Amino acid sequence: MTGENGAGKTSLLEAVHVGTQGFSPRTRSDARLIRDGEEAASVQLNLTRAGVRHRVRVKLASGAGKVAELDGTRLPSAESLRREFPTLVFTPDRLAVVKGGPAVRRAYLDRSLTRLFPARSGLPQDYAAALAQRNAGLRRVQLGLSPREVVTPWTERVAALGAGLVEARRDAAAALEPGFCNHLARFGLPGGRLSYEGDPPTVEALEARLETDVSRGTTGLGPHLDDLVLAAGRELRGSARRGSSVLPCWRSSWRRPSCFLRRRSCCSTTCFRSSTFVAARRWRGHSRGSGRR
Numbered sequence: 355m356t357g358e359n360g361a362g363k364t365s366l367l368e369a370v371h372v373g374t375q376g377f378s379p380r381t382r383s384d385a386r387l388i389r390d391g392e393e394a395a396s397v398q399l400n401l402t403r404a405g406v407r408h409r410v411r412v413k414l415a416s417g418a419g420k421v422a423e424l425d426g427t428r429l430p431s432a433e434s435l436r437r438e439f440p441t442l443v444f445t446p447d448r449l450a451v452v453k454g455g456p457a458v459r460r461a462y463l464d465r466s467l468t469r470l471f472p473a474r475s476g477l478p479q480d481y482a483a484a485l486a487q488r489n490a491g492l493r494r495v496q497l498g499l500s501p502r503e504v505v506t507p508w509t510e511r512v513a514a515l516g517a518g519l520v521e522a523r524r525d526a527a528a529a530l531e532p533g534f535c536n537h538l539a540r541f542g543l544p545g546g547r548l549s550y551e552g553d554p555p556t557v558e559a560l561e562a563r564l565e566t567d568v569s570r571g572t573t574g575l576g577p578h579l580d581d582l583v584l585a586a587g588r589e590l591r592g593s594a595r596r597g598s599s600v601l602p603c604w605r606s607s608w609r610r611p612s613c614f615l616r617r618r619s620c621c622s623t624t625c626f627r628s629s630t631f632v633a634a635r636r637w638r639g640h641s642r643g644s645g646r647r
């Protein structure tokens with residue numbers, strides 16, 4: 355998809371995302387999805403899944419909640435579309451997954467795992483909630499407002515949910531690794547590796563560092579501190595510059611469409627390649643002075 359700046363390319367991708375996921379990848383504010391000066395907006399998609407046609411409609415109105423319909427039936431929430439039509443957006447800012455800190459990679463891996471394993475999609479939030487409770491307990495102990503025992507139930511919950519999250523992240527990394535390595539190999543980069551670095555937290559390990567955690571007021575062990583290693587021989591983090599390690603992937607992905615994230619079939623995941631096309635063209639210098647992207 356090509357067009358002048360401001361023609362609406364990103365808006366179209368955004369509409370597909372809203373229609374398949376129930377929210378925008380560009381903004382958290384639904385109001386910004388409505389045309390300035392208008393009161394309402396809607397997205398309608400005609401989709402084919404496993405040979406069956408479906409119609410999705412998402413309606414937005416100022417000051418009112420979103421309404422999503424699948425084949426004419428209202429869904430409990432627009433976000434429940436996520437379980438119906440897995441979609442993963444990859445825009446230039448996602449380069450931060452390679453270049454940025456571990457938190458960006460963890461968040462991206464968690465988003466991927468929710469698409470890959472919908473039954474385990476609640477784990478990241480459940481773990482984060484338990485961790486927040488444990489940290490709050492640690493701070494109360496630190497201030498002398500509560501005894502140490504107040505932390506114990508949350509230690510157990512953090513250990514249980516943390517172990518589940520580590521397992522889910524490992525499974526997600528294992529599912530992604532073959533596609534990642536295949537793409538790297540096509541660009542002449544052997545030694546691809548996409549692996550999760552982190553061990554399941556245990557009650558014993560958490561208890562062993564209780565004093566340290568109390569003095570710091572935060573939990574210093576668990577999957578909230580783990581990382582995802584992306585390597586082609588060596589780690590890509592330090593070498594992911596535009597035009598070198600990452601650009602060839604993107605260039606190739608618009609020339610020869612194929613899903614980076616494969617599950618059962620290519621159709622189960624939608625890749626937004628247009629943005630990668632835009633980025634590749636721009637970085638190759640084609641857009642300079644032409645006014646087109």
Ligand SMILES: Nc1ncnc2c1ncn2[C@@H]1O[C@H](COP(=O)(O)OP(=O)(O)OP(=O)(O)O)[C@@H](O)[C@H]1O
Pocket residue numbers: 357358359360361362363364365366386387388389390647
């Ligand atoms: N809520 C809104 N109401 C009215 N116009 C909007 C709204 N949101 C975005 N626009 C405008 O819609 C137009 C299309 O924007 P969009 O970002 O989709 O274009 P694009 O083709 O991706 O441009 P670029 O090539 O610069 O990335 C822009 O002029 C933008 O300012």
Ligand SMILES: [Mg+2]
Pocket residue numbers: 363364365
């Ligand atoms: Mg755009």
